Every structure is written in C-alpha cells, then in structure tokens.
Amino acid sequence: MGYTSRPYTNVLNRLKEAGLRPTRQRLALARLLFEDGHRHITAEQLHSQAMTNNIKVSLATVYNTLHQFTDARLLNEIVIDSGRSYFDTNTVPHYHFYCEEDGMLSDIPAETVQIAGIPNIPTGTELASVDLVFRLRRKRAAQDAA
Amino acid sequence: MGYTSRPYTNVLNRLKEAGLRPTRQRLALARLLFEDGHRHITAEQLHSQAMTNNIKVSLATVYNTLHQFTDARLLNEIVIDSGRSYFDTNTVPHYHFYCEEDGMLSDIPAETVQIAGIPNIPTGTELASVDLVFRLRRKRAAQDAA
DNA sequence: GTGTTTGCAAAGTGTTTGCAATTTA
C-alpha cells in the first residue's frame, strides 16, 4: 500500500482509447486491475474481488472483459499453469518467478536477465514473445527426512 | 512403421526400474512414447495413437500412465498452453519453440542458450526448473496490409 | 491369493457460448 493510484478518469480514458465502451462493469474491473499497482490475477480471483467490493458482475463478463482487455493490450495473458489463465497488468516484456505450491507469482524486469544464443527462428515465423519462468519449490528443512 | 525400435526389453526394464508393473497398457504406451525419438504429446493424442495401433486402452488409463511416468521421471510435463498438458519424452533440461497457430513445439538444447543475471531466488525456495519458451507466430506476407 | 491396475461412467474444473434483456451512445 502507499502507492499513488491513477485517477479514475485515466481508467476511463484507457477504455475509451482502447475502443471499449466504459460500461459500469468494465470500469469497475479496470479500476480493480489498474489502480492498485501491477497484478497477476485469474478470472475467478477478479470475480470474487469484485463481489467483495459489491460490484455486481457475472463471471462470464469477467472472462469476456479480461479477454477484451488482453486484445486491447491493456493486459497480458501468461501461461504458468495448465488449467488456469493468469492475466498480468504489466504489459512490458518481463519474466517471472513462480512457486506452484503457494501460487506465488512475481515479476522479474527484462533488463535483469540476459538471454544469449537464441537459435534462428524457424522459417516463416517470427518471435511473438519470450516466456521465461523460474519455477520454484519450497526448500525442505535442513533436517529433511522424508 | 519402419522405424528402428529399441528392443522391447529396454522399455520393459525402464518400467521395472521405475517400479511400475509392466502391464499390457503401460508397455504399449511406453513403446509409443519411447521407441520413436523424442516426442511432445498430449493425453488425447497418445490415446488416439494407441487406438490407431489397435492398442486397447482407456483415456483414463492414458492420463494415469502419463502421470505415473512423469512421477517416475520418464517424462516431463511442459506448460505451454492453459487448458492442455503436454508431455515431453526429453527429460534432460532444455527449452522450446512453440507456435500456437499450428501447435508446433520443438526442442532447443539447453547448451544453445545462455541465461545470465538470474536474480536471487526468494528465501525459503529453490529453483525447480527454468522454463523458456520462444513463442512464435506465423510471419505475415510482405505486402501485409492489415 | 493379494495387492495393483484397468475401464467405465460420473463428477469436477476452468472456460466459452447462445440468447433475451439491458445499457450505451
């Protein structure tokens, strides 16, 4: 906490610029997503956060909205887990730490890591993105005996 | 047809060494998986390949077998796509090219790529794996006008 | 024989879709 939120009108403008009508649901979801620092969130999580905040919105609309925002480049979808989609409010290229055991997912700025020796891209294709995930596991205690 | 298979006994021994009873289904699936070079495959794909080869095995058993093989380190599960699990017969650390449009998935040997500047691993955790995927898209024609 | 494995069908999870009602511009 303690960071400055962008004013409401920015969220409204972001929607307008993306060509999305600023409906009550989209505005409310956008505020949850963008006015609180960078976030990694699933549809279910965003939906229950909306419920908690007394925002009436259906899960289907949350899914639709997340995809519309992704298409409009307001969000990035990250593949971390088969069976669940995560959306990242950080749309600048960067990498991740992920600990499956506790669901922890955190950003690593792209400039922190250098990737060298990328092989030639197959003919007829171009690079869409570089996904780099450091998968973590909880360290066992020293006197491990399992 | 027509490829050189490793002798049947190798597959049988791999199962035995993994502590898995060499049942008809497990042997047949292991032969499909391991006797034909490195493969990336989903449960559905392996199941239909089994059907094609007149191997009677249920989809549930294919799922169970893939997970048992993964637990036994005979396979590696790779996260490439939310909503579908891929299994890789290459269990040595390595990276991937992936083109979503055509489902193309290919290996990049670990020694080809150098990753430098890995940040400190969060306290209490250790690195389980490094997942690096170069996501590709089909290149648009030169006279692109979209 | 005894414990393991299988197959089926049912249940579960996360996600998408069809469509009438509502809202926006």
Add this chain to the structure above:
DNA sequence: TAAATTGCAAACACTTTGCAAACAC
C-alpha cells in the same frame, strides 16, 4: 433506436475419481 454489452444457464474441453472387474506376481 441501433448497436454493444451483460447475465444466466447450458455447453464445452480437459482432467480426475470411485469402484467393480481384471490382471500381475
């Protein structure tokens, strides 16, 4: 008012599970 958006419930795709029958040792 016309077009876009929403919500619901049903449909979906993929995966897991419960349990009786079949199998391996």
